[in-house]
Amino acid sequence: MFEVTLPDGTGRRFDQPVTVGEVAAAIGPGLAKAAIAGRVDGRMVDLGTRIDRDCQVAIITMQSPEGLEIIRHSTSHLMAQAVKELFPGAQVTIGPAVENGFYYDFDYERPFTTDDLGAIEEKMRQISDRNETIGRREMARDEALALFKGMGEHYKGEIIGAIDAGQTLSLYSQGDFVDLCRGPHVPSTGYLKAFKLLSVAGAYWRGNAANKQLQRIYGTAWADAKSLKSYLHMLEESEKRDHRRLGRELDLFSIQEAAGGGLVFWHPMGSRVRQAIEGYWKETHIAAGYEFLYTPHMANLELWRTSGHLDFYHDSMFNPMHVDEQEYQIRPMNCPFHILVYQSKMHSHRDFPIRWAELGTVYRYELSGALHGLFRVRGFTQDDAHIFCREEQIEDEITAILDLTLAMLGTFGFKEFDIFLSTRPEKSVGSTEIWDQATGALVNAIKKHHLDFVEDKGGGAFYGPKIDVKITDCLGRKWQCSTIQLDFNLPERFDITYIGEDGGKHRPIMIHRALMGSLERFFGILVEHYAGRFPLWLAPVQAVVLTITDASRPWAVEVRDRLRAAGLRAEADLRNEKIGYKIREHTLKKVPWLLIVGDREQEQRAVSPRDASGKDLGLQSLDSLVEKLVLHARERRT
RNA sequence: GCCGAUGUAGCUCAAUUGGCAGAGCAACGGAUUUGUAAUCCGUAGGUUUGGGGUUCGAUUCCCCACAUCGGCUCCA
The missing domain is CATH 3.40.50.800 (Anticodon-binding domain)
Known part of the structure; x- marks a missing residue:
């Protein structure tokens, strides 16, 4: 005799061992039908898992978030099974559930084509109709290793090889298909009905470019046909909103092959929107006590040596050019220039805070394959600013920046924010005291706005803690635009100082911040957020x-x-x-x-x-x- | 950068086994003077992304370059 406690606190007694599925059936026939897995004492398990002692049990149904994840994971197995039936020479690797769907990576002698996708999907439907039982069994690590090696599944062998000897592993099988998997899975293939394969693309084994490139097939899967349909409809909608398409249709901007990839041309209509954005930006910054700078697009490379950018960001900087026996660098960042302006004269503690803003266009080398419309480009304009202040002014400054950020983003129609605080990593510059004080100031500033935040412990840059803000667009997609970073490094490297009340030299604190981030990218986000229907104040033609x-x-x-x-x-x-x-x-x-x-x-x-x-x-x-x-x-x- | 796909008129797309490069929309000209999401007729528009090769002949086949698209983080 043992008792199973359900999420609502009620209990059920059983005399003999029962499966999770039987517990669901004992609760009600409706639940039994909707059940696809269970949770026993917090662990996700199959419906077939046996229970023979007191425990907490929750039934996972198709519609729940966990249920959907299981469906997606199981559908990825279904796809792998279909691929193995159609292409026996293909080796399976990994196939997790991801947001809205799943993927599975295969190693096969030739690339899969879109025709193959259709055939694989058809085969998946057949296997679903066969309604094959999905069974779990446990096996010793060495035995499993031998099994997969015997099947010629070398990637699975490698995965198991990395697991400690003596461990017991779980295997799932459906028909002739066997996969190493933690589970849980749906009870049989007949549960998987609402899916569609979407695309095929290359992906490296274990995500490492040094490894062999595999073929990843992406798909989506849902609890029912209706949800699948509405998701596919949403995909169509976002395709219609694609800023690259709207950019051409509304004559906003172009990227020209003749000029090179990742370089943006703003047409008159796009420029009108940008003017409206910049006008608003300028207005709010004046009101928030900023001054504006205009600095050059290139400068002596030595500056980037001093700043340390050359060391750290060498791979994403364009090559320098030779000018009069010297090397010049097109700028990947604005900060050294603002520091030069700071250094152009002596500063007193009475000058602080100094808030200098610039719509600074920077150029960064991005891999050609990474370029993407306005979202990933090689030349873009940051709504950058640098604040020089004393340590005790940090909190007020950060608070004011957050005010400005939330007000600006709100004006553009973004009302939902996710705040991330990144703290001191292992390798860092600056004393423990200053890190603690600055991090505390950031936390206080966030709390003053009554905002929740996620702490990324040790996730800060080596030069200081930071706050990142993500916005949510009207399709529910999240974008990180704003960043507020403290910098204990550059003031040191450039040896910038101010004269304190004591008449001695002191080191100022430097804050970098961008609210929209890249104007190009932010504009792209706006185009998609509004589907090209800009509100009156932004519309190119009102x-x-x-x-x-x-x-x-x-x-x-x-x-x-x-x-x-x-x-x-x-x-x-x-x-x-x-x-x-x-x-x-x-x-x-x-x-x-x-x-x-x-x-x-x-x-x-x-x-x-x-x-x-x-x-x-x-x-x-x-x-x-x-x-x-x-x-x-x-x-x-x- | 890597893997795959794609590149034809301003845009969206055709073009048989390698045999005269087309259509719709847009543009331009004309007719029409119109009341809430497409009036009709006509004209012009091309180094088929660029370069090289195979061939009597290349949009088509091959090679190189460039660009674009999808992906390359999401714990078997």
Whole structure:
């Protein structure tokens, strides 16, 4: 006699050993049907796991996060089984569940093609229909090693070889397919119905470029067909939002083969958005007590030796160029330049805090294969700033930077933040006292904002602790943009000082910070976040006046000029086209306000606006509309 | 950088075993004067990413370069 305690605290008594599945059945037939695995005393186990003593049991169903993970993991096995049936020469390696799906890496004599993917998926469906039992058994490490080596599965052999001798391993089998796996898995292949293979790509064995490249097949799997469908729909949606596609369709920017990869050309429409972003950036920074610097794009390489960047970031810096017997470096960072400005004269403790900002364009060498639209480029503009202050000013400065960060990101429509605090790594510069004090100041600043944070212990840079902020876009994707870093290293390396109250020289604290990070990347994120439908204050064209016939031209031009005089980015479409054609065209360009003018409007000095929702708002006076648009733009409503 | 795929008009895509490089949209010209997501007719548009090779002949086959796309972290 033993008792099983369920998550709600109630207990069930059993006289004989039972499986987890039987516990589910004892609770109810509905649960038994939905069950795919269980949790016994906190450990995830199969439904077939036997229980013969007092314990805590929770049933894991398909819809739960753990359940989905199990389905995905099991589907990766299903795929591996299908691959082995179709391509017996393929060797299996690893196949975990990942966010929204799974992958499995194979070693095979030739690359898999998209046709192969279709065949593999078809085979997976057959195996699912066969509803093969997925069985678990345990085996001594040496025995398992011999088994997999005997099957010619050398990667599995290598994995097992790395496990201590004498350990017992678990194996899962379904039909003829056997895999080393910790589990748990669904009871049979028939549980796996809602899946789709998505892509095939290279991946190194154990993630190391020195190792052989394997072929990774990615797929997605869900609890039911409906969830799968909505996920695939979401993928289509994000494809439509792809900033590379919208960038071309809306004529925002381009990347030109003739110029080289990773170098961004901002077209007039994209530049208008950037101007709006920069204008806002400038305004907020002035209000927050910053001064602005403009510094060169290149300088003597010696500067990068002094800063230490050459040592640490050599691989991601462009090669230097020769100028008059000297070597010059295109800048990968702005900080040494700001330090040079600091060094250009003596500083007193009374000068602090010094807050210097610059939209500084930097150039970094990225591997050609890593380039990706605006997200990974070789030349980009940081909204950079450096703050020089005294130790006791750190907390106030960090607090003010966080204020600025959250306010700015909020204006762009991001309201959900994840904060990460990275603390002192093993190898670092600076005394324990200063690290402790600075880290404490960072924590206090975060707490003042009543924000939760995740501490990455030992994850800081060698030169100081930092705070990173991640934003969540409207598709739920997370992006790290803002970073606030303390630097105990550069002031030392450049030997910058200030004269303290005691008349002696002291070392200032330096804070690096970027809120949007890279303007290019941030712009790309905004394009996808808004799906190209920028809020009024950012829209490259805020309003277009559309004429019904040529007779309304004079009034249309007057309306446009009136909008322009009010500071709005307005155009007039005077073409001899049907109104439906013009509306369609500007709607596709995602212009937030379309103002239709015909005889009626002209007579009454009015317009018939249509907002971003596509609704005809009826005849309105021009005055009241201008007032409304100006207000919306000024308040930067999202 | 590595693996794979791709590269044809501004865009999206065709082109038989290697045999005259096409269409829609956009552009331009004309007609039409139109009331809330595509009016009609016409014209022009190409070193098929670049370079080299095989061939009587290459968008097509081969080699090199470049670019783009997917991936290369997520504990058997």
